[in-house]
Every structure is written in C-alpha cells, then in structure tokens.
Amino acid sequence: MTLAGLQTTLYALILSLAAGTPLLMAAALCCTPLKAMVIRLLPWATVPALLVALTAPANVHVEVDWFFMGGRMGIDATGRIFLALAGFVWLLASFSSRSLFKNDQNRVRFFMFFLTAMAGNFGLILAQDMLGYYLFFAMMSFAAYGLVIHKENEDAIRAGRLYLLLVMIGEVALFTALIVLVHSTGGLALKDIAGVSYHPLTLVLLFVGFGVKVGALPLHGWMMPAYQSTPIPAAAALAGSMVNAGILGWLRFLPPGQISCPRGAILFVVMGGLAAAYGVIVGLTQKQAGAVLGGSSISQMGLITVIFGMGLFDQEAGLRAAPVLILYVVHHSLAKSSLFFGYDLFIRQGKTVSRLQLAAILLPAMALAGLPFSSGAIAKTAFKELALSLGEPWSGLSTFFLPATAMATTILMLHFVAVIRRCGGSGKTGSTASRTVFVLSCIAVAGTLWIWPAARNVATHSVAGVKLLQGLWPVAGGCLLFLVWRRIAWPTGLPVEDEKSKTSFDTLVCRVTGFLQEKEEQKPQEDRLVLYLHRLVPNLRRAEKIMGRWKVVGLSYITLCLCLLFLLL
C-alpha cells in the first residue's frame, strides 16, 4: 500500500469513527454486559467527532466506493463548524442525559436512539455525497422519533406520531428531490450540484424535505409538541443540533454562491418571514416551557430561512449570505441548547432555583433576543449588514423587520422565563451535572462568537455605539410590552396547564388512521364457483340420469347415425 493509500485509509477510518463511535456504542448497548460501561462512557461518543472537527486538516476527502451507493466523506469549512457545534451540543446533552436517566427503566432504549441520532447527525455533516447525506439524515430523523416518544405518555405518543408523519413526508420529498437532482447532475457527489438548474418542483421538494427538520412554516407542526415531550437533554440536542441538519441540507443541496435562483429565494424569504412572525405568536400561546422554546425555534429558524433565501438570489449574494447564515446558526444553536439546559436545571432543582441561576438563564434568553454584547447582537448585526449590503429590496428588512422580531423574541423569552419559574421538579437528581452543563453552555453562548476569529469582525461592529442603541431599544420595548401583555392576558398569574394542546391537523391524522385501521377484517367470501356448482348439482344429477335412459340412448344413437350419414354423404 502506498503512502497516499495509507493516508486515505487512515482518514477514512478517522472520519468514519466520528460517526461510527456512537453507532458502535449503540450496538454495544444490545449486549447486556456492556450496557453499564457504555452508559458510563456516553459523553465520549462525541469525542472523535470533536477531534475531527478541531484537528483535521482542511478539505479532507475520502471516497469509499463500496459503501452504500458509493460513499464520499470529507470535511470542509462549513462542515467543520457544524461538526464542532454538533459535537459540543451533543457532548453537553450526553452529560446531562447520563445523569438524568440513572434509574429509568427504558434508558437503554433511550441511549440507543440517542447514540443513533448522534451518529446520524455527525455522519450527515461529514457526508459528501447526496445519498450519504440522505442516509444519515434519515437515520437521525428516525432515531429522534425514539427520543420524542420516550416518555410514552399520551402527549409524547401524539407528538411522536406527528413528528413521524412529517418526517416521512420530508423523507419522500427528499427522496424525490434527490432522484431529480441525480438525474440532472448525473453524479452522486455533492460537488456535482454546482451549476445545476433547478426545476421549481425540485426547489419545493428540497424546501419541504429539509424544511420539516427546520420547522419551516407549513411543516412546523411537530416542533412544539416534540420539544415539549422529548426528555430535555435530548430536546437540547434536537433544538441545538439536529435542527441544523436541515439548514446544512439546504446549504449542501442549494449551495449559496454556486447557484442563483430568484424564485427559490422568494419562496424561502417569504416562508421564513412568516415563520419568524408565526413562531413568536404561537409561542406566546403556549403554557409549557418546551413548547414555548419550540415557538421560538420556529421563529428563529424562520429568520435563518430568510437569510438563506437572500443568499439564493444570485451567486454574489450567496457568497455573502453563507457566513452570516452560519454565524446565526451557531448563535441560535448555542443559545437554544443553553435554554434547554437551563430549563433542565430548573426542572431538576424544582423550587430551589437560586436567583443567580435565574439571572443566568436570562443570558441565553436575551442573547436570542439580541441584547447588545450577546451573541445575538453579533448575529443580528451581521444580518443587518448583509441586508444593507444586498441593496434595495432587502435593506428595508433591517429597519423594521429585525427590530420587530427582536422585540417579539424578547417577549417570548420573558414568557419562557415566567413559565419555567413555576416549574417544580421532583428532586435533586443529577443537579450537579445539570448545573455544570448549564454553566458550560452559558459560557459558550457568551464567549463563542467573541473568540471565534471568523466572527470577530462583526463582533466589533456590533458594539459600535449606534448599534448598541439599535440593539437595545427593541429589547427594552419588548420587556415593556411583555409586562403590559401579561397584565392583560393573565391578570391572576399563569394558569395551570391541563388541557391537551392538540392541533387540528393532528386530530385529522388520528382520525384517518383510526378509521382505516379499525376496519374489520373482511370475511373470506365463500367461493362463488363452488356455490354455483352446488346449486347445479341436482340438475346435473337429473341430466345424467336422463341421459342414462334407454330412450335417450336410442334417440342419440339414431341422431348420431343420421348426423354422420348426412355429414359424410
């Protein structure tokens, strides 16, 4: 084997270890003696991925022909960021869940799905061919179902059903889109996509396929119930990392900077904008913390969708939008996961939440709202700059749309804080681990964008004087509005949640499924032929008897004679 060959093999091994380690660990969970050890080592599952993200040289590509339909793995700049982000979020989530599920009877199952979803998440980031991406995407999506439904109560089952339905729709949409893409590119590698002209249908399919994960507007239904039902560490991973897979999918399959597609851009921007507004509104109606965060995610992802849509306009816009998009994604992921970890902490500690902790949770919350000096401020500044740089149709966004969303998000976040303050956990299980995780995540929210070289430029912009003010007033306004709204909406404090939050779509699905499934098994019909024969039998018997009479014999004898005579003569 040549040196180059050895190197390739080595890279292949390392890259596949990133996704393979969690998978192997999941497999090891099947084996009873290894269970305890695997659970103990859970956080280590993310280590290879993190190592790859941090240490791999730039632009490693490996081709493994035999794998699936021709596998290509590699890590590029985007991938590295996503991988690092995912690794971090999963690492925290695994610490948290390890401590949460010490005594759960279904924990093995949970960890199996947890690890599988993790593997899918890492794998899709590393995949460099369409089917590989699709494969890991599907793996992650379906494994996440196991996380959503873990609690097995009615809400969880309903949420799971909805999630699964949308995932299936996304899968088939993606499948179709992939077929169309492969048909037009002729190759399976992601790099072949560059320069392809998209059929409008393909665009829609891709929007749907990844939009399900992103929670784009008509496909957002699963997000709030799922966030609420999923065990919180897993929800953190879901919101902090898995959701990004949709964004990454768009980046991979509609690479900004390499394509231009104005029609698609309009689709994305419109849907994103609507989602940004809708998410907040629907979030405010929720009375459970997870659901509120779900609403926030819908809204934030809507913003990201808008950025992405802007990047689709032409190649130049794409080149500019991509970094902003990534920046925003990193910000949102960290903040959202941090919120979840905080929520987790509140749940676990119950009434013993300290003021410091309450203040701490305001950090990611306000970061989301875009409070100056937070990562949110940096991301929003980048967004504004992008909008301004793109010229006329977009610059309006920065003046009205962004402050409005910031204000709305502030309200929503305050609502969230109000909701979780009431949460009372059962005891103190693993609160240490939870606390550590939360602290770590808070640090990440606070620090990442400041120390990230790529973001440093924007970061410095964001703290420039005017920007500070521009960032501050929506937040302040939001706070005010929140107080007003709270007085109006719940003059007596938050009502206790008991009614089932059920969307009408969900009921419809339930009803159709139930209608079809509970139909009685059709009785096998008695064989018509045999019945008919049975009815014929007496007649047949009579006929045969008649044919046996001498008279008939004589007649037929004569008839035969005559017939033959005539026919032969």
Added chain:
Amino acid sequence: MNSGQLLLIAILLSSFIPGIIIFCLPEEKHRLRTILNLCGSLVKISLVLLMNAGIYYGHVFEIRIPLIPGVELLLNGDPLSALFATLSSVLWLLTTIYAVGYLEGSPNRSHFFGYFSLCVTVTIGIALAGNLVTFLLFYEMLTLATYPLVIHRGTEKSLRAGRNYLIYAFSGGAVFLVAVVWLQAVVGPMDFSAAGFSPSYIESHGSVLALIFVLLIIGVGVKAALVPLHGWLPQAMVAPAPVSALLHAVAVVKAGAFGIIRIVLDVYGAHNLLLLGVLPLLAAVATFTILYGSVRALQQDDLKRRLAFSTVSQVSYIALGMSMVDQPLAVIGALVHLVHQGLMKITLFFCAGNLAETLGIHRISEMRGVARRMPLTMAAFSIAALGMIGIPPTVGFVSKWYLGLGGLAGGNWWLLVVLVVSSLLNAWYFLPILIRAWFGKQQGPWPEEQYVGRFETRLMLLGPPVITALIVLVAGLVANAQISPLAWVRFIVRGYSL
C-alpha cells in the same frame, strides 16, 4: 455430458434427492431429516455459487432435451437465472432452519420437508429454465409442490385457501400455456438467450403478439399477485409461517415476478415491446397493484394478512420496473428488487411466525410492547419494515432509488409520484406496527405464551430472521461493492445492452 451440464443437474438434484429420501423417512427420524435438509441446502448453495462464478467468467451451462419438434426442455444458466437461483437457495437454507424450529413436534413433518425440498428444486428449475416450455414445466410443478404446503395444517380454512390457490394458479397456468403455444405458433420456437424475437414479426402479427403478451403476463401475473389476480395470496397466509416465507419470498410470488422479467427481457425484448406499445398497460396494472395492495394492507389487523397485501404491493415494483424496460436503471431497480424484496419479506414473515409461535400473537392489536419481550425479533422486523418503506441504508432504498432514477430517465414523472405515494402508504401501515411493538405498553398476558427459555424464543426460530435482517442491512450498506446483489444485477443488465 460436460461438467457444466453435470453442475446443472447436480444443482437440481441437491434438493430433489434429499426430498425424496425425506419422503421415505419415518416421522420420528427428525435428526436425520434435519441433517439431510441442511446438507442438501448447503451443497446447493455452494453449487449455485460455483455456477455463478462460472457464469461470470463466461462458461456456458446448457442442457437440451428435445421432446417433440419445436418443443424442447432447456436448462440454461445465465446471469439472470443465477440471480434467482442464488436468492432461492440461500433463502431456502434459512427457511429450512426456521421450519425445523417452527414445526418441532407437529405432525406430518416428513411430508412437509419432502415437499419443501421439491418446492425449492422446482424453483431452481424455474430459475434455470432456458425457454418458455421449460419455464412452464417448472411453473406448473411449483403449484403442485406448494399446494401440500399451503394446506399443511389440514383445517377447513387452509383447505379453502388451498383450493383458491389452485384455482388461481392453474387458471393462470392454463392461460400461460395457451399463450406459450400461441407465441410459438407465431414466431416459432425460441430460447431465452435470443433476448427477443425478430421485429419483423411485429409488422405481420402485431395485434396477436400484443394479445399474447397480455396472456403471458396474466399467466405469470397470477403468481406475481398482480391485482386482480392476487386473491389467493392473502388467503394462503393460513399456512405455517415457513410456508408463507416460501410463498412470498423464495418461490411462488418470486417465480411470477421472475416470469415477468423473463417475458419482458428475454421473450419479447425491449425493442419489440416498445414497438408493440403494451408496456403502458403493464405499468398501469403494476401501479394499480402497488397502490391497491398498500391500501388493503392498511386495513388489515391480522399481521400476516397485512404482510401478504404488502407483498402484493411490493412485488409489483418489479413489474413496474419492467414496464420501463428501455431504461437500464429501471431494469436494475426491478431486478434488484427481486432479491431485496425477498430478503425483506422473508424476514417479516419469520418474525410474524416467531410472534405467533412463541406468544400466540396473530393480530397487530395484540402487539403492544412485544418488543420488550422479543427485542431481537422485533429489531429484525423493524429493519425489514424500514426497508420496505425504503429508508436508507436498507436494501429497499436501493431498489426504489434505481426505479426512480430509471423512471425519470425515461421521462416518467408519474413514477416518482407512485413511488412517493406507495412509500408513504408503506410507512403508514408499517410504522404503527413498530411503534406499537416498541413503545406500546403490554396489556394483559400474551395470547398463548408457549416458550420460556434463555433466549426470547428458540434459537432456530431466532437465527434466520436475524440473519436475513442483517443481510437486508448489510446488502444495502455495501450495495456498491464488487459482490452484492446490485453488482450482479448490473452485470446482468450490462449483458442486455439496453
């Protein structure tokens, strides 16, 4: 007689002789019987693999036995037959193991295994048939060999199922016979290796040839369970689980689908069919079957019935792919689905059999929480079911992928719609089962729990589904490798130069 011919004969005899010996064995000698069975199937697998290697390197395997002028028996090993033969012989081994475990202690086992061996002999015969007459010969024999298996339980219900099976199968056989004779009357005797008759006949006998094509498809469509000829299949699920596995995955339905492939590729040939313009008809029937089967499957609460309707639906992918015979990718999809569907469906039936045999579970509504009791079985079931839906990296995805690509290459957008709708329907009827099994809560005791032991069920019952599920997974994961069903199918399709 050269070595190639000897090999062909040995392949047939490797299950025929054990079968005959098993018939003569007394009921009690189950150890000897098992050994015979396993030896036979192992020998068969190795012989088939040997033949595959030979075919790959271009050896000719051919036996001709002339009967009357224009009618001869012809056994011929070509890549396509190797595909089917390998599938059948491998699955036969697993099914045999499974059946040994399944039927432990039930009556009439000698007969059962005797017919079992005959059945696989005949299936291999179908695979190796080199012309329509030979195909017909084994096709009819297949009905005969499977009939005793279908009614093995000997109850009134199984008798009724058997009767319907016979009526369907023999009617189909009769139509097929007429079509074969007619075709021969029109174009003269023809081997499969000719890959289609001369297009000049189309000018002179176009409509007749189209009619014959329809008749031929009806003939094999009965076994391939094309709607409306599928009626026997759901009823036949009263048979023991190994038999269902055999019917759905190894022999009968597969033989029908294989027949469609043969007719389209080797009897008519892509070119002629395009000229005749009958392919849309096949496509329409296949589409309808796919959708109809899925919808019907959705309505069933009986697990095996649901699986049976799922077979109805799934096998038609093959017909669908063959209806776009001018597209090599679609043909690849169809051919590879022949193998893939077999693997997945046999896993499902094994698992269903395990549930029924171990816990007495027959209905989906009884399956709540069963995965806790039988995790491995249900894991295998899940993999196969996900494969049926077409989730990567299972083999089911590979077939669908190629079908879709082929359809698109031929400009058939509707095919994508069909695939999407059917995938959704598949998900709709499989995922609830999985959810119920994995996340449902057990309600009350199992209907008839019969086995309590170290593993969740007997090893002989557990092994085969796990192995096939692994194959489903692995064959998908390494689809692009040098040795995989897909690679072999590509090799086949290369030979046709479509």
Added chain:
Amino acid sequence: MKTGTEIMGKIRNRHKRRDAFQLLFLILVFFLMALLGTIFSTIPVNNPGLASAVASLQTESGVESPVTAVLLNFRGYDTLLEVMVLLLAVIGVWSLIKAPAPDPETEISPVQMGVVRLLAPVMCLVAAYLVWQGSHLAGGAFQGGAILGAAGVLLLVSELPWLRTVPASVLRFGLVLGPLCFIGTALGCLFLGGELLAYPEGTAGWLILFIETACALSIGLTLALLFAGGRPHENVSRGDIP
C-alpha cells in the same frame, strides 16, 4: 275425488307422452332404415366378392366345401377366436352363477326317458356325420357341435343322475379340448411350416378334420353347459364354501 281425477289425468298424460315418443322414435328408426336401405340397394354390385378367390384356391385348402375352407383354412384365425368366444361365454356364465340344483322331486316321465335314450345316440351319430361331411358339403364343427349340444340339453332336461357326478375338472378339460387342439395345431403348423395355421402340404384335410372333431366336442359341451346355466358343483374346490 278431485285428486283422484288429477292422478288419472296425469297417468293418461304420461301415457300420451310415451305414445308420442314411441311414434317419433318409430318414425326416426324407419327413416334411418329407409335411408340405409336406399343406400344399400343403390350400391353398384360390380365386385366379384371373394368367391372367385376362394374357388381358385379351393384345391389348396385340403377340403372341398368352400365354406369349410374359408372357416378353417383361409380364415381359420377368425374361427380360432370364435371358439374362444364360446369358451369365454362359459367362463363368464360360470363366474356369475352356480348351476341350479336339480329338483329331486320332479319325476321324469318314462316316455321322455325313452325318447332321450333313443335319440341321444342318434344325435351323436348325426353330429359325427355332420363333422365328417363338413369337408365337402355344408356342415362342420359348429353344426356338429350344435347337434351334440342339443343332445346334451336333452340329457340335462331329463335329469339323468350321472350327469351331475361328472367331475368339474373333466368338464373343464372337455371345454378346453377344442380350443387347445386348435391352438396346438396352429402352433404346430407354425413350428413346422413357419406360419400360424399354415397346414403342411397334403395334411390340411386331416388336420382340419382333427380340429373340427375336437371343436365339435367342445362346442357341444359348451352349449350344453350354457344350458345348464352355471358352474358345476366343485366339491374339491374351496371356492364354493356355502
């Protein structure tokens, strides 16, 4: 009363229907026969039949009577099979039924006994004569056999006691004798002359006489036994345990 008339009406109807059918049938039969008759009578009779062929080979046949020549020489094979048919009839009858036991109480009138005693030998003589005459005039084994059979019937009718004591094996032998001689001769001819029933030169007449005699005996016995109407009582055989 009403029902009674109805029934009567029904019966009458049935009769009517039957009559109608009979009429129809009669017409049909008549029509068919008329058709056949027409055809038969219009057949142009322009072939000589086999008369001339027989006549030309008469001298080679070894007998003078053409009918006998045809029966036992030219178409001897037919006759061989025909003898078998007769034997078959006996076997068939025997397989079906046992001969009715004689009624011990019936008295045979002395007149009848006398006539039988007188006639039987004469009939035997006539039979022998007929067989012998067969070679040149009308007559032969069948005619002789028929007379012999008649004699046997006479004896049977008059319930001669010794008839019943004839052992079955003897009867069997008697029955088989004719066919056996016939086949034996035929095979002998085959071995000697190379053809079945190809009588060697010059011996035809005698061989035919031999066959005829044996056959006449068997035929006579056959006919008589057919009249007896069943198998004899075989004391020895286990087959007739009552």
Added chain:
Amino acid sequence: MITTTLYSLTGLILFGMGFHTLIIHSHPLRKILAVNVMGTGVFLILVATAYVPLGQGDIDPVPHAMVLTGIVVSVSVTALALILACRVQETSNLALLKRRNQRKETKETRA
C-alpha cells in the same frame, strides 16, 4: 338381384324392429330377444350379399363363414346376457323382497 334386395331390405327392417324393441321395451328378456332379432337381420343381409350375380351363380362362401361366426358369437352373448338378466332379476327381486319384508316388520313392530 331383386331377391338380394328383398332379403337385404327385410334384414334392415328386422334390424330396425329389433332396435326399436331394444329401446322401447324395458324387460331384459325382450331386450335380449331384440338384440337377437337385430343380429338375425344383419345375418340376413350378409347372406344376401353372398349371392354374386356376376359370376355364374357362384355363391361367395366368405359371407357364409362370417354368418356362421356371427351366429356363434351371438349365441354366446345371448347365453351370457340371459344369465346376467337372471342374476339381475334375482338380486333385484331379492332386494325387493327384502324391502317388503322390512316394511312389513316395521309395520308389525309399530303395531
């Protein structure tokens, strides 16, 4: 010539009559006799055929031989048929008797 025709037609008529009887009448004996009549008819025609007008009044011996053979055959068959008819009659009579007896018995027991 006319003689021949006459004979043959008579033979045919006999054949037809026999056939008619065979079909119409149900009694076994009649049937047997009918068949005999039919046979006689055929033999009659055969005998008539033996007359060859072309030669010098020669008689064709072959039909005669055929008639002889036929007669023997018909004798054998008649014998067999008669015996069979007897058996049938006997057994059916027996069956009839039995049935009657049974009926009587049941009546008695009822009484």
Added chain:
Amino acid sequence: MFQADTPAWIIAPVVLPLIAGLFCFLFKRRIFIIALAAALANFFVACFLIYQFLVFGSMRCYIGGWQPPLGITLRADGPALLMLLMTAVTGLAVTLYARGYFSCRIADSERAGRHQRQQRYFWPLWMLLLAGLNGLFLSGDIFNLYVTLELVAISAASLAALSGKPASQRASFRYLLISLLGSLTYLLGVVFLYRTCGVLDLDLLRNLSGNGAGVRAALALLTVGLLLKTALVPLHFWLPPAHANALAPVSVILSALVVKGSFYLLFRFWFELFSPIVTQAGLNFMGALGAVAIIWGAVQAIRQQRLKLMVAYSTVSQLGYLFVAFPLSRAVEGAQVWSIVIFIALTHACAKSAMFMVAGSIYLHLGHDRIRDLAGVRASLPVTVFAYGIAGVSLMGLPPSGAFIAKWMLLSSSLVSGQWWWALVIVAGSLLAMVYVFRVMSRFFVIPEGEPLKKPAALSPLLEWPALILALISLSLGLLAPWILHILSQGTVGLVRVFPGGLS
C-alpha cells in the same frame, strides 16, 4: 425359423395370453403364475416387436400363409405397436395389482370363498381379454376386428359383473347389451363395406374404397358402433356404473384398456382407411362431441361423491380429448395426428390405471370410497396417495406428462389453424380436471380429528407400487416423446401414402 425378422412373432401377443387363458381355466392352482408368466411374456414380446419394427420396419404376418384378399393379415406398425406396448405395461401392472388385491381380500376371512372364486375366474377372463385386445390392435382384417371386438366385449362384461354386487350386474348387463348393439352396428357397417368392395382386408379396402355412398354409410355405421363402445357422450351412460362398480383390477382394465380398443379402431378408420372420404364437417362433428364429452364428463366427475365414480367420469371426460384431435388433424402434419392421440391414450391408460388402483386400495383400506371421509389416508398409505397425485397431474395434462405433449400439439394446431374454440375447450377441460383431481387430493390432507380407532393393517406392496410406477410412467411420458415420435414416424409410411403431402 424364428429369426429376429420373422413376421410370425406378431402372433405371439395374441396366442400367448390365449393359451394362458385356457390353462388358467383348466387348472386350479398356481393360476397366478401362469398369468404372470403370460403378462411378462407379453410385455417382452411387445418390446421385442418394437425392436423388430425399428430395425426391420413395418411387419405383416399372413396367417396360414394366405395372402389377402382371402387370408387374414396381422400387421405391426407404429400405432399398433405402441398400443400393444401400452396394453402390455398396463397389463403387467394390473396382473401384479390383482394378485395383491385378491390375496388381500381372501385374507379377509368373512367371504373368503367368494373372493377366491372371483380370483379363480378373473385370471382366465383377463387373459382372454388381453388376447382379444392384442388381436384388435394387430388385426388387419375388418371382420376379424369384429370377432376381436366381441372377444373383448364378452370378457369385459363378464369381468364387470364379477364383483357379484347387484349394481355391478345391472351395469354389466347394460354394458353387454350396449356393446352388442355396437357390435351389430359395426357388423352392419362391415356388410355395407363388403357389399361395396368385396374385400375385408384393410389395405385392400383402403385402395378399393372409392367415393361411393355405400362406403360412407359403412363409415357412419362403423363409427356409431364404435362410439357406443367407446362411450363418447351422449352414449357414455353405461360406462360410469360399469367401471365404478367392478372390482378394482377390473375397473383398471376396463377404463385403461378396453375403451381404448374401440377408439383405436375408430381412429384408424377415420384417418387411414377412409381418410379420402372423410369430410371436414364430419371431423368437426366428432370434435364437437369430444368437446361436449370433455366438459360434461368433468362436470359430472366434480359432482361425484364416490372416488371410483369420480374416476370413471374422468374417463368419460378424458375420452373427449381423443375426439377433439379429429378436427385439428387436418391442421397438422401426418404423423402428428397419431402422436396426439397416442400420447393421450398412453397417458390416460397409465394414469387412469393408477387412479383406479388407488381407488381400489383405498376401498380395501377404509372399506368405502366416499370422498368426504378420506382424511387420514395419507398417513397410512403414503405411496398410494402419492400415486394418486401424480396420476392426477398427468390427467390434468401438466408437463411433462404425455397428455401435456398432446395438449401442446392440440393447442398449437388449433391456434395455427385459427380454430381457437378448441383451445378454449381443451383449457377448460384441464381446469375442470384440476378441480376434480384436487377435490379428492385435498381430502387426503385433512388431518383427522382424534386418534384413529384402530390402525388398519398396511396393504401389500403389490397394491401400492404398481400404481405408483404407472403414475410415474404416465408423468414421464413427455420425456419419452422423441422415442415415441420416432416409432410413429417410422410407422407412418402407409399414412404418408394415404395423405400425399400431409393432411393439409
């Protein structure tokens, strides 16, 4: 004297059973040995004759050295020899089976005497029947055929009545009358023919028979006479009761062999002797009758509640196939007509014998043959059930049975000539056959509830194996097709002369 090419060998199949029959009648003990020896000898002679035929060609034996027109000719050509072989094989099997059958019945002490007597008369009757059949197949003289027909008819009727049951005697009586009627009609036809042509030899008749009305009337009469004996619908009514009520070996003989004899003649007449005057309308008429027979027989078979009756009606149905070949004969080349018929006849002979043997064995085993109550037979008589299945498959005409080959040729010629309606009938017939075969078959697979009260003793292998072997032969006849075709094509020298340039 007896060189391999001596034509005199032809008489052996007639003479050997004849002598055996005589001896069987004469002796009391060891009859079976005589019969078996004769059957074996008959088989070997048949094989030898085929060998002789293949080497030296068609043979003619002039009995008594008299050439036609005066003498009687025996001739051995392809079809005749194949029928001879069929008879020999089936005959051998029947002989063995009958031995097993009778010993089994005699072992039953209840009516041992009666059973012994039946055996005593069975052997001579059977031997004479065999001789008659062989004579029929070989004979080349139209009057001699009459005698052989009578020989067959009388022995068959006696055999049919042998069981002693009233039903069988009634059936046998009817059978006798019908076959007499048939014989007389046949004889009338012979008279017409003799009147027209003045010869009796078939070869001469073929040359002499012109276009006259006499010959046509003769053909009509001969045909009707033979149809009566062949039991073609609507003249089939005598067959089912006669065949179903007879003893099992007798049913085998009647169904497999006897009806074939008269059909064989019919076919010879239509396609050899009188082929120049045969009209298409006549052929179609026969074909139509055959079609009706196929359907009617099969439907009646499906209706039956008793196994033996079912098998008997299946014979009615199968005979129809033989006649469907008539109208199609002109669409195919000369030799194929014979091959169709021969294939059907051979398959049917073997398969039907096997089926009747099976039915007989089951009757012996269970004491009844009600189809409803056949459950459990599979466990105790596996070989028999297997034989039934294989025979059934052959009857249905599934490959590779001989019937399949025949069906193939029929279908092919009907489709080639555009007479697709025959194809419909043929296919429908085989589907109906499937129904009646598997109606019984499925009952075998019913697992009886509860334990059987007493396990009946196993039957002698003589009762089980001949059936299986015959069934296997019938199934594998298709594989022997080239060989059979070879014999037929050798034998059609005469046919080619008759149909110059084939039949088209």
